[in-house]
Amino acid sequence: MEWSESYETWLNHPTLDSELKKELESYQDNKTLLEDSFYTSLEFGTAGMRGVIGAGTNRMNIYTVRQASKGLALFIENQGEDAKEKGVAIAYDSRHMSKEFAMEAAKTLAVHGIPSYVFEDLRPTPELSFAVRHLKTAAGIMITASHNPAEYNGFKVYGEDGGQLPPKEADELTSFVRSVSDILSIETMDETEAAEKELLTILGKDLDRAYLDALKRVTIDPELINRQGRELKIVFTPLHGTGKMLGEKALQQAGFRNVFLVEEQADPDPDFSTIKSPNPEDEAAFELAFKKGREVGADILIATDPDADRLGLAVRTAGEYYELLSGNQIASLMIDYILKAHEKKGTLPSNSVMIKSIVSSELPSAIADKHGVETMDVLTGFKFIAEKIKEFEETHSHTFMFGFEESYGYLVQPFVRDKDAIQALVMVAEMTAFYKEEGYSLFDTLQELYHEYGHYKEKTISVTLEGQEGSKKIKELMAHLRENAPTEFGNIKVEVTEDFKKQTRARFGDEESINLPPADVLKYKLADSSWIAIRPSGTEPKIKFYIAANDDSGVEVEGKMKLFEQDIQKIVDKAK
Structure with missing residues (x-):
């Protein structure tokens, strides 16, 4: 479906949330904003999803949250009745719509007979991880966009061990989320009904005390603190x-x-x-x-x-x-x-x-x-x-x-x-x-x-490339670097090239396997033990360059960092 068709479907849907409908109507003369809101679906990946709050398939709203929650429900159902009975712990932070998104998740899970344990008020992510383990739930949901600006929110999923899902399980969950196509018609249960059916429990001070x-x-060393x-x-x-x-x-x-x-x-x-x-x-x-x-x-x-x-x-x-x-x-x-x-x-x-x-x-x-x-x-x-x-x-x-x-x-x-x-x-x-x-x-x-x-210094350079075109440029840059591997940074020779996507390590022409899951990361180890790594962000429209230098002298380290940054800037300029 073209983005314009998707927009029309949302705008004319008989049960569309009234606030989102008003927002869409206000976009009618802004084609660029409309296209960005609908040209794709908000990506659900290994770290869940994160995006700008608003109307559209490429935004955080009650419908994309319901889609993610229904996908999680299908994922849990696939594990059997025991997993369903364990339920899901849900927490949320101080962002716009966080409490509403948390409750939408619980109401969606309830339709599938999966109980939710929702905190009474905002709580930190680590307490959500703790709650999953303490309550022995099958999964957890954290509504947060971490340190992103105020217009963002997000949806993170945790496994029964209290950690975010590893790649295999995350891929399985993602496939379930993507299988939910008609996101405007996902059924939810009323909060009161969910509570009466013991499918909604509110968590409070008991969990705080346990944490x-x-x-x-x-x-x-408590004596030291005394x-x-x-x-x-x-x-x-x-x-x-x-x-x-x-x-x-x-x-x-x-x-x-x-x-x-x-x-x-x-x-x-x-x-x-x-x-x-x-x-x-x-x-x-x-x-x-x-x-x-x-x-x-x-x-x-x-x-x-x-x-x-x-x-x-x-x-x-x-x-x-x-x-x-x-x-x-x-x-x-x-x-x-x-x-x-x-x-x-x-x-x-x-x-x-x-x-x-x-x-x-x-x-x-x-x-x-x-x-x-x-x-x-x-x-x-x-x-x-x-x-x-x-x-x-x-x-x-x-x-x-x-x-x-x-x-x-x-x-x-x-x-x-x-x-x-x-x-x-x-x-x-x-x-x-x-x-x-x-x-x-x-x-x-x-x-x-x-x-x-010895002196160690590191720096992360984040380059933001917004929208559809930005995403394309990031992919093109990573492909270019794989085809044209740098041979030096700051006039220091690259001795080892690690490609975590291909799971290979090349050293002086010899190649060996890397025993880690595949990831879109390139790392270059230099002759002086300094290194450079390049990695697209999994949650933001950014590509990140990690620079690390070390030397016996702090002055020498600073000099290396400046030269590394200059070479990184040349790569960035080509990408833009």
Whole structure:
């Protein structure tokens, strides 16, 4: 069906939601907007779906949410009656339409006789992952668009282990979702009827208490916190999202008393009115936290994204100055402290392992190696870390100590199977307290790591190419690079080319297989141990370039990064 036909079908549908109908009518003179709203269906992939809220097949609305929910219902039905009876846990964040989308999902599942357990109010993504495991449901749904701008929302699906679905199951679910063709006529059950039939249960404080109880396992040295918990000054901003309620309680429970909220950003706000983007990796998002930090003399400033699965950190340098750390730097500090603390207590297992994504820094790997801890690399997507944890539980081959992605996602304890900013909040506070007692700031500690292991620097360059044409250009660029592999970056020779889509690794003309699932990622390892990776985003109209340099000298690293960026810019210019 042409996009114009699809538009007419929606516009003239007798039961179309009245607000969406008004929106479509207002588009009538804007052909570009109409085409973008209907030229394709909102893509449902391994990470679920995410898009701009609005009318159309290429938008987040009650009909695309029902389609995804019906696809999930068919997926669960295919697993048998036991799976149906287990039901689905559903949570949502502070975005526009989040609560409505959560209830639409529950009402759609109810028609299939699948019970839903929906939180009474907004909750973080990690608590949804915990709820799936705690309630032993067959699946979970999180309504969130993570750190995207205010006009976005999304739909993420979790498996019975509490992790996002691995590739095989995700592909199966996607096929069910795509099989639902007439999305305007999907049947739903009234909320009251669903509740009466015990197909809708509202979750509340009991789950919060269970999660907070599990969170006690994150703390390694409670005696340290007893000594330093009243001295450490923490500024915390949930960036208008879900982090406030559990974040404050988690810090208080652990023993940290000097926690200062950024009041302007403490309460949920779907417009994120004090910031351009609710992204804890952006310095602009910390502007009010910087101000608060200077007022109270804070040791650290912490921000969580709207669904509280990602955490950003700024550390005090000198006087009233704070420096925002990268996700890789935060992870390096965390794994260094975690391993030191466990060694000190004699609780570091001999089969310990750290898991990270293939586009994350190698500094944490060097730290883990010094402590005799193995590092495993997985594809980008925390579901692959969760998949490894599940494997370890079944085989007893390794003990999970820490997992992270460079995109500000961390996991300390596996009672959650996704990145967990609430866990990270507690761990960052503990490690800051440790170094403060030793007379160091986290900034000082990071410099010590560079002195010991060498200087590592990483940067992610995200290039947005919107719409149908942008998607085409991204695909063309990846195809071009596969046919014309770069031989050097920054005048440094490429020694290894890894193509994760073809699952091959080429080294000096010899080729071997990569034992990871296929993914549209290219990685180039250079002669000096620096590397470049290129990956289209799975949830946004972006292509990402990951740059990593290391050297004994910080000055040399900066020089390499500039040259790498210049070469990346040449690739981007050709794509545009």
